[in-house]
Amino acid sequence: MAISPVADAYSKSLTAGMLQLNEMSTMAQAAAKVVPGSAETFQQFLASAIGQTVELQKASEKKTEGFLSGKVDNVHEVMIAEEKAEIAFQLTMSVRNKIVEAYQEVMRMQI
Amino acid sequence: MNLFSSFEISGSGLSAQRLRMDTVANNIANVNTTRTAEGGPYRRLRVVFEPRQSEPLFLLPLEPKERAMAQLSQGVRVTGVSPDPAGAKMVYDPGHPDADAKGYVAMPNINIVNEMVDMISASRAYEANVTAINDAKSMALKALEIGKA
Numbered sequence: 533m534a535i536s537p538v539a540d541a542y543s544k545s546l547t548a549g550m551l552q553l554n555e556m557s558t559m560a561q562a563a564a565k566v567v568p569g570s571a572e573t574f575q576q577f578l579a580s581a582i583g584q585t586v587e588l589q590k591a592s593e594k595k596t597e598g599f600l601s602g603k604v605d606n607v608h609e610v611m612i613a614e615e616k617a618e619i620a621f622q623l624t625m626s627v628r629n630k631i632v633e634a635y636q637e638v639m640r641m642q643i
Numbered sequence: 644m645n646l647f648s649s650f651e652i653s654g655s656g657l658s659a660q661r662l663r664m665d666t667v668a669n670n671i672a673n674v675n676t677t678r679t680a681e682g683g684p685y686r687r688l689r690v691v692f693e694p695r696q697s698e699p700l701f702l703l704p705l706e707p708k709e710r711a712m713a714q715l716s717q718g719v720r721v722t723g724v725s726p727d728p729a730g731a732k733m734v735y736d737p738g739h740p741d742a743d744a745k746g747y748v749a750m751p752n753i754n755i756v757n758e759m760v761d762m763i764s765a766s767r768a769y770e771a772n773v774t775a776i777n778d779a780k781s782m783a784l785k786a787l788e789i790g791k792a
Contacts, residue, residue: 606657606658606661608654608657608658608661608773609654609658612650612654612776615650615776615780616647616650619646619647619780619783619784622784622787623783623787626787
């Protein structure tokens with residue numbers, strides 16, 4: 533995520549809003565540490581949040597494979613893993629949409 | 644507490660109801676089983692559940708919300724499968740290989756009607772857990788719509 537320095541300043545204020553969005557997500561653990569001005573930058577936070585989404589998708593894939601090969605015998609375990617991955621992905625997408633929105637807002641600025 | 648805890652809780656309920664369903668199926672399949680390894684007829688099995696409690700915590704330093712979360716149980720767990728203590732049904736059938744001297748056969752203590760009712764109950768409880776999962780999902784997705792309209 534290469535965001536220009538101007539957008540970076542804007543994204544700092546976005547971080548505060550994102551804290552609340554993430555309270556209800558798995559990313560909460562990562563988000564709890566992100567206080568504006570702390571050592572973890574927004575980029576690092578975003579990278580770890582995306583990493584967690586990817587982890588959930590991998591877990592879902594693993595469950596599906598396990599089900600197909602007969603290792604997992606409960607259908608609902610597969611479905612729940614899938615749902616988790618889907619919700620995490622949608623959360624990530626809405627965060628991404630917000631960032632792009634903010635970036636475009638900055639680009640529209642008259643100087 | 645995270646977004647997916649309700650998924651885990653309902654998931655444990657789904658597993659529990661599946662086990663209950665399996666037990667009912669086993670009971671129905673063995674409705675005429677007159678000999679077992681322990682001797683005597685098959686005995687009806689029942690599943691016993693207990694709440695799956697999270698580890699007891701030192702609650703005092705926690706915030707009220709966290710304390711409430713720690714006290715909330717995290718789903719259901721199977722304590723065990725126990726046989727029904729009710730006595731065997733004695734059926735008169737002198738030609739049966741397991742008949743006693745008077746011609747009575749000890750049949751399993753299974754009432755097929757009870758098993759059917761248990762089966763319906765298990766399948767409805769399974770549905771209820773699925774509904775809970777779906778609602779948890781729509782709550783999460785609804786939250787994404789905040790500020791959109």
